[in-house]
Amino acid sequence: MTDISTAKAWLAEARHPVSFSGAGLSAESGIATFRDPDGVWAEIDPEQMASPHGFSSDPERVVAWYNARRRANEGAKPNPAHLALSSQSHMIHITQNVDGLLEAAGATNVLHLHGTLTRDRCHAGCGYAVAATKTGLYHCPECGGAMRPDVVWFGEMLAGSVVRAAETAAYGADVMLVVGTSAVVYPAAGLIEMAYRSGAKIVVVNQEPLDLGVGVELIGNAGDILPDLFT
Numbered sequence: 695m696t697d698i699s700t701a702k703a704w705l706a707e708a709r710h711p712v713s714f715s716g717a718g719l720s721a722e723s724g725i726a727t728f729r730d731p732d733g734v735w736a737e738i739d740p741e742q743m744a745s746p747h748g749f750s751s752d753p754e755r756v757v758a759w760y761n762a763r764r765r766a767n768e769g770a771k772p773n774p775a776h777l778a779l780s781s782q783s784h785m786i787h788i789t790q791n792v793d794g795l796l797e798a799a800g801a802t803n804v805l806h807l808h809g810t811l812t813r814d815r816c817h818a819g820c821g822y823a824v825a826a827t828k829t830g831l832y833h834c835p836e837c838g839g840a841m842r843p844d845v846v847w848f849g850e851m852l853a854g855s856v857v858r859a860a861e862t863a864a865y866g867a868d869v870m871l872v873v874g875t876s877a878v879v880y881p882a883a884g885l886i887e888m889a890y891r892s893g894a895k896i897v898v899v900n901q902e903p904l905d906l907g908v909g910v911e912l913i914g915n916a917g918d919i920l921p922d923l924f925t
């Protein structure tokens with residue numbers, strides 16, 4: 695059997711399939727990835743722009759950078775990869791992505807490990823959160839703390855409830871479909887090994903090899919490969 699036919703057979707038989715996705719899933723929707731040569735991190739130091747330290751040292755610069763990303767993503771629409779995943783109603787979608795394209799494609803059970811760009815939240819941690827306004831730096835109406843994007847920065851803990859749900863899904867998965875990620879950010883990337891060690895078959899769909907050494911690896915564009923996996 696070829697790798698694609700193996701992957702199709704595994705997914706067709708799966709009773710507890712899970713997807714684990716990164717920025718490569720949204721690349722064909724025009725949203726920049728992070729570590730590609732022309733990616734989001736190409737121009738800036740992640741520690742400066744995506745960390746509490748960076749925000750504290752220059753909150754206006756960080757807010758302006760995120761609002762520029764929000765504006766750049768405004769016209770983004772789900773691509774065939776999002777639509778293929780959302781067609782699998784019994785699949786749980788664990789994503790590192792902060793866009794809402796899986797939901798826009800109709801997916802329901804989506805777990806956002808790294809938060810969402812669609813919302814802002816109070817940096818002081820009072821719990822206030824609101825739909826992102828794309829204006830400049832502003833302050834929490836509840837406690838006066840600075841408002842920041844509702845994403846998880848480097849050095850910040852992921853939301854416990856999301857991590858628990860993602861770990862439960864990974865442990866219980868019989869197939870994990872890993873799509874468009876360099877799998878270098880933890881604890882997110884640890885979910886792949888967690889699924890594998892719990893008996894899941896691993897299918898990787900990525901432009902570049904991850905060489906995980908387990909399962910099958912389909913190299914190419916997610917928007918080309920995923921629709922074929924479910925036909």
Ligand code: BV8
Nearest residue numbers: 716717718727728729790848849874875876879880901916
């Ligand atoms: C944590 C913010 C614990 C949102 C992101 C020091 C202190 C604390 C922690 C650490 C530390 N040093 C290291 C760590 C751990 C750190 C980490 O993992 N660092 C890495 C870089 C080494 N992790 C953390 O800090 C996490 N928190 O550990 O807290 C803690 C303990 C005590 C006290 C406090 C805390 C938090 C991690 C979250 C960081 N936030 N983003 C934003 O700005 O958007 S991470 C960032 O990388 C994005 O969120 C993204 O989701 C994530 C992963 O990137 P990918 O999605 O994989 O994207 P990438 O570009 O890398 O790859 C795309 C792939 O797609 C490529 O392979 C490409 O070939 C492929 N592709 C492209 N196009 C296509 C395609 N494939 C198919 N089709 C296509 N068309």
